[in-house]
Amino acid sequence: MKILPPMLLTLGLTLASSASAIPSLQLGDDGSSAWQYDAGTQTWVASGGGTFTLNAYANCLKGYDGCDKPDGKFAWDDSGTSKRYAYLTVAAMPDVGNVDAFDISISNDGGSLSLLTSGWGTPPLEDTNSMTTHGIFDSYFEIYEFQFDGGIGTIYDTQPGQAGSGQGYSESFDITINSLLGGLDGVHFDLFTVSGDGKYSPPTGTDKFLVKDVAPYSHDAEWRKVPEPATLALLGLGLLGIGLRRRR
Numbered sequence: 001m002k003i004l005p006p007m008l009l010t011l012g013l014t015l016a017s018s019a020s021a022i023p024s025l026q027l028g029d030d031g032s033s034a035w036q037y038d039a040g041t042q043t044w045v046a047s048g049g050g051t052f053t054l055n056a057y058a059n060c061l062k063g064y065d066g067c068d069k070p071d072g073k074f075a076w077d078d079s080g081t082s083k084r085y086a087y088l089t090v091a092a093m094p095d096v097g098n099v100d101a102f103d104i105s106i107s108n109d110g111g112s113l114s115l116l117t118s119g120w121g122t123p124p125l126e127d128t129n130s131m132t133t134h135g136i137f138d139s140y141f142e143i144y145e146f147q148f149d150g151g152i153g154t155i156y157d158t159q160p161g162q163a164g165s166g167q168g169y170s171e172s173f174d175i176t177i178n179s180l181l182g183g184l185d186g187v188h189f190d191l192f193t194v195s196g197d198g199k200y201s202p203p204t205g206t207d208k209f210l211v212k213d214v215a216p217y218s219h220d221a222e223w224r225k226v227p228e229p230a231t232l233a234l235l236g237l238g239l240l241g242i243g244l245r246r247r248r
Helices: 006-016 229-247
Strands: 025-028 035-038 043-047 051-059 085-093 102-108 115-121 139-147 153-156 165-180 186-194 211-214 220-224
Touching: 025 186, 025 220, 051 085, 051 153, 085 102, 102 139, 165 186
Parallel strands: 043 220
Antiparallel strands: 025 051, 035 043, 051 165, 085 139, 085 186, 102 165, 115 139, 153 165, 186 211, 186 220
């Protein structure tokens, strides 16, 4: 269960009240049947096979790349001279300690993303106030760097039931879960950007103002492992046994 700090909850309600307020960063499905939105945890969930496509979105900054929306703020660094980098985090569910918990392959724009850094805690470690726990962290995590380097298009709020659209950027990630450490249920995905020139170069020391933006908790994603057939059979037998006991 995700627990939101009061300040962030208030911010989320404020954003939700505006039909045109699109989050600076958000994750979402690719429109395939592999994805479902879990309203209880407010997360896009992929299940089934370990190969799927995850989409990421960022709104644009007025005056850049032909963007004319007044509420956008992403894509350019604080000086307005270059495109800001973005960072996709992948975290183990549940926490298994500071160990290499999974093997994952991520492709974007036809090339493989290289692992930038990994660790245990709340990413990035230099700014642990950025994502708080929201039911996932502390955990083993990996961080991958990419850019919203395509053209501007129309983007929408990825949370079901939310209205509004805006101008922004989109990127797709082709993801394969190669292996998981025993005991893991899946992996969790988040997005963040950093302040200044927008380039995260660990280690930088502790800086509680390092993170510029994150994808809201209601706009993140995860992949959940489907139980093995034998596990499902045992679960079915267990439920059958409970049902028979109740009938007696």
